[in-house]
Amino acid sequence: MPSLKRIVCLANSWKLKERCIAGIDLDTGKWIRPVCEKYTEDGRVPREVRLVEGKEPELLDILGIPLADTGTDFGFECENLTILSGRWQILGKASPASLLSFLEKTPVNLNYEDYILHNSIKYVNVSYLQSLPFPERRTLQLIHATKFCVQQKEGNKGFREWKGTLETSDGKRLTDAKITDPVFIKKLESGYQIKGEYLVTVSLSLPWAYNNWEGEPPCWKLIAGMIEISESPNEQNDLIVQTDQEIERIGWDVTQGRRYLQHKFNKQSRQQLTLWELTQFLNYLKSLPDDSDPPSESKIY
Structure with a gap:
């Protein structure tokens, strides 16, 4: 019988015209990224698999997803579990405040207290991730951003992209990271004004390099999920x-x-x-x- 894992959804972001779903397992406190065997090169989750009663999973939804205990790691991702056959369910809704405790469960030996995803720059090399023990090859992190700003910039294919810059209360900073949260992008394009503080899911992309890039194609840090923290x-x-x-x-x-x-x-x-x-x-x-x-x-x- 498939194992139904309870995950609070913290990312439903664009991935090659489909979506990347990710969240925290409420029973273990660990990140999970469900991956679909249909797409052997990247694990993106197609619409027919991820929709629940015809609707996209929303951030903060508590999802019940049938998952295996292992999954393809694509050489560097430790969070991946293979999606099994079965119906996805929405079991409830989390509040932003209920997630704040997960920010304190960061292992101190992973340099997470010093950096957003391994280092202070905008990307991480696959060779570095592969040098780490498997459980430390983290490609997802939940950030409490006390400062956040956005701007539109021209992307690598000539299209306009939304980029975000965030800062935490203890001075960690991520600059000009591509925003891949489709709901937040739609809000920005409708005139939404940045305000207050946010919980931000930062994810690493699959390896990709600009033209004339020197060195190995890196994994870029992406802003995959944006949750506004309202002072209720x-x-x-x-x-x-x-x-x-x-x-x-x-x-x-x-x-x-x-x-x-x-x-x-x-x-x-x-x-x-x-x-x-x-x-x-x-x-x-x-x-x-x-x-x-x-x-x-x-x-x-």
């Missing part, structure tokens, strides 16, 4: 209630909580925190045992 009062209040419960459990008083917020976020109260910062604070509190003393300033950073 209901979500913020819910997170504050959860932090109240955790603070009571560990036995902190108001002064101890404020001291942590001041040292960690340079803010005096939880009402001043963003959703991302509130989630960070909540996850930290959950990691503490009962009746814990606040950390010293040196251990906060």
